Amino acid sequence: MTTKQLVDQIWKKKSFLCVGLDVDLNKVPKHILETEDPIFEFNKKIIDATHHLAVAYKPNIAFYEAYGLKGWKSLEKTIQYLNTNHPEVFTIADAKRGDIGNTSSMYAKAFFEDLEFDSVTVAPYMGKDSIEPFLAFEDKHTIMLALTSNQGAFDFQTKMVDGTELYKQVLDTSKDWKNADNLMYVVGATKAEYLADIRSIIPDSFLLVPGVGAQGGNLQDVCKYGINDQIGLLINSSRGIIYASDGLDFDMVAGEKAKELQLQMAEILDAKK
Amino acid sequence: MTTKQLVDQIWKKKSFLCVGLDVDLNKVPKHILETEDPIFEFNKKIIDATHHLAVAYKPNIAFYEAYGLKGWKSLEKTIQYLNTNHPEVFTIADAKRGDIGNTSSMYAKAFFEDLEFDSVTVAPYMGKDSIEPFLAFEDKHTIMLALTSNQGAFDFQTKMVDGTELYKQVLDTSKDWKNADNLMYVVGATKAEYLADIRSIIPDSFLLVPGVGAQGGNLQDVCKYGINDQIGLLINSSRGIIYASDGLDFDMVAGEKAKELQLQMAEILDAKK
DSSP: OOHHHHHHHHHHHTOOEEEEEOOOTTTSOHHHHTSSSHHHHHHHHHHHHHTTTOSEEEEBTHHHHTTHHHHHHHHHHHHHHHHHHOTTSEEEEEEEEOOSHHHHHHHHIIIIIISOOSEEEEOOTTOHHHHHHHHTSTTOEEEEEEEOSSTTHHHHTTSEETTEEHHHHHHHHHTTSTTGGGEEEEEOGGGGGGHHHHHHHOSSSOEEEOOBSTTOBOHHHHHHHHOBTTBOEEEEESHHHHTSOOSTTHHHHHHHHHHHHHHHHHHHHHHHO | OOHHHHHHHHHHHTOOEEEEEOOOTTTSOHHHHTSSSHHHHHHHHHHHHHTTTOSEEEEBTHHHHTTHHHHHHHHHHHHHHHHHHOTTSEEEEEEEEOOSHHHHHHHHIIIIIISOOSEEEEOOTTOHHHHHHHHTSTTOEEEEEEEOSSTTHHHHTTSEETTEEHHHHHHHHHTTSTTGGGEEEEEOGGGGGGHHHHHHHOSSSOEEEOOBSTTOBOHHHHHHHHOBTTBOEEEEESHHHHTSOOSTTHHHHHHHHHHHHHHHHHHHHHHHO
16 A cells, blocks of 8 residues: 555545554453454454544554464454455554564565555664565555553663664664655654654654553644644554443444544544645 | 573583574475475474484574464474474574563463463563563563674664663663563674673573574684573574575485584583583
8 A cells, every 4th residue: 555545545534543453352242252263253343343434453463473373364364354345444464573684574575465464563673674674565564663652662762872862763764774765653642742853853754653542642642743744643542442342232332432533533634624 | 491401401412502493485495395384394304303403493483474374383383393302492482572561461472372482582672561571471581682693783782872882771771670580682693792791791691692604603702702601502593504405315414514513512511611
């Protein structure tokens, strides 16, 4: 998918919502557990109830790997369901990968070619030659961790490096990498006040913003500092939507929660016009 | 596996060699491709030919994920083969994972419980609460990236943070994390001269050292600066062993290459006594 197609979808759906598909079988409704592939059944119902309200879906790969072969099969079915029925949505493999060059190529192949995701999240610690193999894929997007939403972000990411914070170095350095046009960044909603500085370094890039809702981040603050001319934001919500109810009507309630966020986003988009 | 069991095995086999099982189907001998599960068949033959010479095996997970469901199945069969037939060897899932707390727990469950690896590699960028979930598992080991063997290591890892290099901050900070006894570190053999400094920060920890052989690292230099009282080193070789020949005799040649390294290690161990 091209960035333009993503932006067009945002305006069409009046939404920049990303739904996180982090399926924990200890949290899904009991009746779902009786189906043959509970992870996929859960995802399918969530997607059916929210696809007109969300522009992106983000399965976190850890939740699938934890169930071994069965989990990987559920992941395959989920991405196939999305690509077949809702080809307009932007898909994100939240994998946080990164390795030496030839190995990163294998990860890129796994997520871009084998599973046909539009994008994958990566970690920057190993530097340029660990990320460029991902950037080499045309019309695919690489979403690099910059400033994450957890407490541990303060252990290294905000440390001062040559007079500026590490995460800013990561942003600034990566602008010069080959095919940097395909780069997006993860910035946690719990650190919205940092967004003004971030936008001064990467004014045009898309940001994937987790942490709204369950983790305490605020949508209005994120938009105030983070929005740009082509919107440039994907706001992720996982638990706040998918686990809003554990009853028979969990998908309906998920749809309602997604609608609440979408309506706030529509208002913000209308004000931009 | 406990650290003591690993050290005992090192003295018994007179080896601290780790064989990297990075199976690329474009590089394996042609006749292997005709078997039902070429990745597993290749690994099995390599393990059969080297298990008396190596104390650890390290499949890099990217090479399995790149083949989707089939690759994940080959990975399962490989770890089961190791755990059943060679329970004394130390197994490393080279995954370089790391995510917010509850998600890291899922990765830990995947590699420690579902696949029953003894250890997993992780990336430090997201800080303490992304690593501690791995450390919580008893007699399992977490191997954190410190200074990697690739060129990109100089992008961020060696940058000065509050007067000292980032990778040293990573080493120093992590010593205080809960269950830090279960922490090991990745230090590339291509940067052997850094090992003296590294040992002054973490004198007792085990180091996983990739980059000997194909990437140009030197075994003697690594040992000179990196060895400690309980040896404290696992030297990884992948391509130099597993792809030494692509003929019918590839396993025999792999065994010979492993033997060459093991003999050098035996000499170093004898001199330590």
